Amino acid sequence: MQRAISRLARIIIVVFAFYLLAGNVFLNTEFGPWAINRKPEKFHISWSHGLTWWPGHVALWNVKARGHVRHVVWNAGARRAQARIALLPLFGKELRVTSLGVDDVAGDVDRIDEDIPAPDYRPGGWTLRFERIATESLRRAQLMGVSLETEGKVVFAFSKQLRGGAMEILPSQIDLRATRLATGAQEWLRDASINAHFAMRRHRSAEVQGIDRLGLLDADLQIDGVPPGLVVELDPGGHLRGSLDADPAGRLKVDLALRDGRLQNGGTLDLRLPMDATRGARSSNEMAILHAAVGESDIRFTAHLPPPPEGTGAVDIDLSYAGTELARQADLRSLVQRLSGSIALDWHFESLHWIGPLLVKTPWLALSGAGRLDADLKLHNGRLVPGSRFDIPEVELAADVASHRFSGIARAQGRLEAGKDGAVANVALVLAQFDAAASDAPRKPLVRGRNLRLDLDASGDLDDFRESLRVGLRFENAEAPDLRALNAYLPGDSLNVMSGSARIDGDLVLGSDGRIERGRIGISGQRAGARLGEITLTGDFNLDARIGGSDLAKRHFDLDNTTLRLADIRVVDAGRTAGERWWANLTLKRARVEATRPLNIDASADIELQNVGLLLALFTRHSDYPRWALKLADAGSLRASGRLQMRDRALVFDRVEARNDRFDIKARLRIAKARTDGDLLLRWRALGLGLELESGKREFHFLRAADWYQARKDLLAN
Numbered sequence: 001m002q003r004a005i006s007r008l009a010r011i012i013i014v015v016f017a018f019y020l021l022a023g024n025v026f027l028n029t030e031f032g033p034w035a036i037n038r039k040p041e042k043f044h045i046s047w048s049h050g051l052t053w054w055p056g057h058v059a060l061w062n063v064k065a066r067g068h069v070r071h072v073v074w075n076a077g078a079r080r081a082q083a084r085i086a087l088l089p090l091f092g093k094e095l096r097v098t099s100l101g102v103d104d105v106a107g108d109v110d111r112i113d114e115d116i117p118a119p120d121y122r123p124g125g126w127t128l129r130f131e132r133i134a135t136e137s138l139r140r141a142q143l144m145g146v147s148l149e150t151e152g153k154v155v156f157a158f159s160k161q162l163r164g165g166a167m168e169i170l171p172s173q174i175d176l177r178a179t180r181l182a183t184g185a186q187e188w189l190r191d192a193s194i195n196a197h198f199a200m201r202r203h204r205s206a207e208v209q210g211i212d213r214l215g216l217l218d219a220d221l222q223i224d225g226v227p228p229g230l231v232v233e234l235d236p237g238g239h240l241r242g243s244l245d246a247d248p249a250g251r252l253k254v255d256l257a258l259r260d261g262r263l264q265n266g267g268t269l270d271l272r273l274p275m276d277a278t279r280g281a282r283s284s285n286e287m288a289i290l291h292a293a294v295g296e297s298d299i300r301f302t303a304h305l306p307p308p309p310e311g312t313g314a315v316d317i318d319l320s321y322a323g324t325e326l327a328r329q330a331d332l333r334s335l336v337q338r339l340s341g342s343i344a345l346d347w348h349f350e351s352l353h354w355i356g357p358l359l360v361k362t363p364w365l366a367l368s369g370a371g372r373l374d375a376d377l378k379l380h381n382g383r384l385v386p387g388s389r390f391d392i393p394e395v396e397l398a399a400d401v402a403s404h405r406f407s408g409i410a411r412a413q414g415r416l417e418a419g420k421d422g423a424v425a426n427v428a429l430v431l432a433q434f435d436a437a438a439s440d441a442p443r444k445p446l447v448r449g450r451n452l453r454l455d456l457d458a459s460g461d462l463d464d465f466r467e468s469l470r471v472g473l474r475f476e477n478a479e480a481p482d483l484r485a486l487n488a489y490l491p492g493d494s495l496n497v498m499s500g501s502a503r504i505d506g507d508l509v510l511g512s513d514g515r516i517e518r519g520r521i522g523i524s525g526q527r528a529g530a531r532l533g534e535i536t537l538t539g540d541f542n543l544d545a546r547i548g549g550s551d552l553a554k555r556h557f558d559l560d561n562t563t564l565r566l567a568d569i570r571v572v573d574a575g576r577t578a579g580e581r582w583w584a585n586l587t588l589k590r591a592r593v594e595a596t597r598p599l600n601i602d603a604s605a606d607i608e609l610q611n612v613g614l615l616l617a618l619f620t621r622h623s624d625y626p627r628w629a630l631k632l633a634d635a636g637s638l639r640a641s642g643r644l645q646m647r648d649r650a651l652v653f654d655r656v657e658a659r660n661d662r663f664d665i666k667a668r669l670r671i672a673k674a675r676t677d678g679d680l681l682l683r684w685r686a687l688g689l690g691l692e693l694e695s696g697k698r699e700f701h702f703l704r705a706a707d708w709y710q711a712r713k714d715l716l717a718n
Helices: 002-028 031-036 088-092 210-216 332-336 353-359 462-468 483-489 613-619 627-634 705-711
Strands: 043-046 049-051 057-086 094-103 105-116 127-143 146-161 167-183 186-203 217-226 228-234 240-249 251-259 268-279 282-294 298-305 315-322 339-349 365-368 371-380 389-401 404-419 422-438 447-459 470-480 495-510 516-532 535-547 549-551 556-558 562-571 581-594 600-609 638-647 650-659 664-672 675-684 687-694 697-701
Touching: 057 088, 088 094, 146 186, 186 210, 210 217, 353 365, 404 447, 422 470, 447 462, 470 516, 483 495, 562 613, 581 613, 600 650, 613 627, 613 664, 613 675, 627 675, 638 664, 675 705, 687 705
Parallel strands: 094 127, 105 127, 228 268
Antiparallel strands: 043 057, 049 057, 057 094, 057 105, 127 146, 146 167, 167 186, 186 217, 217 251, 228 240, 251 268, 268 282, 282 298, 298 315, 315 339, 339 371, 365 389, 371 389, 389 404, 404 422, 422 447, 447 470, 470 495, 495 516, 516 535, 516 549, 535 562, 549 556, 556 581, 562 581, 581 600, 600 638, 638 650, 650 664, 664 675, 675 687, 687 697
């Protein structure tokens, strides 16, 4: 018996000696890291030296580890780590670490673009079970760019099955003292104590991902720390210059409990930030306050931001959020739909650019620059309700309409009222002075005026505001000081404005995308001078453009029923006429315009002329006509109809037919590159006259003039 015991003892000593030799060789040669780091892209660990005294116990020094899980990479380091490993579970493919203690811990966690997807689940994978990972000397951590310095204790436990199996966070806790949180040089919290207890139920990553894991989390969190205060200075222009400063300091207190992803009744968050504001020699020191309280079925938020020095504004918020469940894969709209309460706001913003996208779905209307916003908003289930309003005394406005930009300093007022069929919203934008220019040359105003008004009207909920929106744009008596600016839209040498000024009125209805749905533009020109082909005209005009619709994508709009009235028209060329003055009225029955430069116009028109004299002057000098034809120039007014086209820098009148009780006339005319080509037929009783213009040459046809004209081709296709 004694011999057997002696032999058993020698075997144990040999086995133990072999273990000491093999185990310490494993830990202190390259074999150990090589055996463990089989997939270094996912996990890698290294240490300076290690020691094991008996099976299941390991001590490592100067440990460094890193890992990559999906988009998250982490690094950790410790001066010393000790682990106890249960041996029997190894036979069941389970690595169970009953205790892992680490000293002087530091680490960081960050998010990168590279993704290492989780493997597909395959049964039979090893299970890693760490029942206690503990340190009483957490010193530093970097979490997604936020640095943490602390004197902390952490106890963490988890279980994870490899090959895509389930994981579980076992009951864990964090106890941090003298904690500092910062990003770069900006300190966000100091002298803080942070205590947390948490656990997460067993789940597989393929089944529950991202923020949805909050529904599996039970946690208790307490924070008590010192955030920086707000230091605000107002410059002479009233613009805020703010920063965060450790002195004065605020206070943050958090006491929240989470069960199955729901905040528990009685949880609170209190944030108090001193606001040290100065303007010149004046200063104020008040408190900005945020308070959140968790009830049985909702969370109530109240906040107060005091006014700056010499200011009357402030921000007061009183909102309730329906539900206590933390958002899972929720978009902003669904979160807003849970809010009810009020927001009272009177504040100067460095930029009001964010307001434009709230009003229109396409960026044809923009508000920009600094400005004061005075608002009283009332919400129910995330929707503004009647009684809500806002005012902006001054804001820079730019509106792009039909390839033209209207700009100036506007006053904005918004109201939401109860209508017969539901809520009705109106936003009124009034520009005391404005400029209008081509959108691609906004610094070269074509028109300047006063009191331009934009009325944005919509019915229904605020969510539908941008869809149901209709806009009225109105202005009167604006000034176009130099009509030569119109030459960018006219066909060059065919028609060219040489002088004159005009007054312009506008009354347009726009859709939510800025497209003109209907409206009118009135232009009254005085002492205008224009070159039309070979002749120069002067006089007054009045254009009443009736816009029936537009297609911004194709840059088309209609001008049906547009009228142009010409008065006191005189041909400057002395040889053309004897100084007569005429009037003429033109109505576009159907007109299609392409908003290019120059404009392309295709229209059918009715024309009323004082007499035939002006039409005759377009073809040649009055002295070139026979005497009987000139007698018709004073033979009374006449009505005409025809086709009009302005395209490819040419102006074409075709199928012009006019008559009165004494004679009738037909004409076609093309003006291009300052040259006039065309055909004229004038008939009085039995007399007929044909005039052909081609390549600068004139030829009269007296015999069978009607047959000659009939044989000539129209200038425009049907």
